Amino acid sequence: MTNENIKLNKVKKSCHTVCTVSTILGVICAIGAVLLLGLTIFAFSSGDLIANTMKQSGLINIPAVNQEYFGDDPALMEKMALNETTFFNSMAKSIALFTLARTIPCIALTIAFFMLRATFITIEKQDNPFTTKVINRLTALWVIVSVVIGLTNGIVYGILMGFFTYVMYTILDYGRVLQIQSDETL
Amino acid sequence: MGKIILRLDRVMADRKMSLNELAEKVGISNVNLSKMKNGKISAIRFSTLEAICETLNCQPGDILEYSKEE
Incomplete structure (x- = not known):
């Protein structure tokens, strides 16, 4: 077995490991994304139900707080009760928005893990990591x-990661040129 | 700018050696040797050139030729 083949076998083994790990993580992220999406839809559609449950649980009692400031005037208390429902309703909507904000990255990560899996399966099959298909997939993933x-x-980390992506793309692109030269050399 | 042409077919014909036989003796696949014969490669390793010259009992200059393009 030549030195090239030994190294290629190592690449194949590591690709296989990454495939297994990314499949597991992809499935976990997919389950997480589905659960979060379900929770988001539930929170959006059942705002009143959540509001009533929160109100009945007595975890947050607005009139009790407000009573200290506004006294026990019945008209004011009625208005406060109305505000309370609105408050819990908007709180339910906030929960929905919060879960939605977590769902989007979760979906993106699921896509990323399955793309990673597909990319490493391609490397394993093609016996060559420096092909246009692999490089484009890895760049899209990054x-x-x-x-x-x-x-x-935060945007600063995003820009840093974007810069890393660009640097890695240029390195891999150079690797592709070297691979073509190597393939054309007998 | 000129180019290097491989005259492998000419030397093989002189030695009356088939593509498959040469490929087997040199230790490369006949597909790759065919590419070499048809000039579809951009570089050749010294080790490959040595093996070909040894098998065909010739000099590198017999196989490689420089052609000036007009």
Whole structure:
């Protein structure tokens, strides 16, 4: 077995490991995304139900707080009760928005993990990591990760990741040129 | 700018050696040797050239030729 083949076998083994890990993580993210999406839809559609449950649970009692400031005037209390429902309703909507904000990165990560899996299966099958298909897939994957990082951790981290993506693309592109030269050399 | 032409077919014809036989003796696939014969490669390793010259009992200059393009 030549040195090239030994190294290629190592690449194949590591690709296989990444495939397995990314499949597991992709499935976990997919389940998470479905659950979060379900919760978002539930929170959006059942705002009143959540509001009533929260109100009945007595975890947050607005009139009790407001009574200290506004006294026990019945008209004012009625108005406050109306405000209370509105408050819990908007709180339910806030929960929905919060879960939606977590759902989008979760969906993006699911796509990223399955793209990673597909890319490493391609490398394993083609016996060559420096092909246009692999490089384009990896770049698309890094772009998705950059966007997710930008959305979740802040724009500065997103820009840094974008810069890393560009640098990695140029390195891989150079690798592609070297691979073509190597393939055409006998 | 000129180009390097491989005259492998000429030397093989002189030695009356088939493509498959040469491929087997040199230790490369006949597909790759065919590419070499038809000039569809951009570089050749010294080790490959050495093996071909040894098998065909010739000099590198017998196989490689420089052609000036007009």
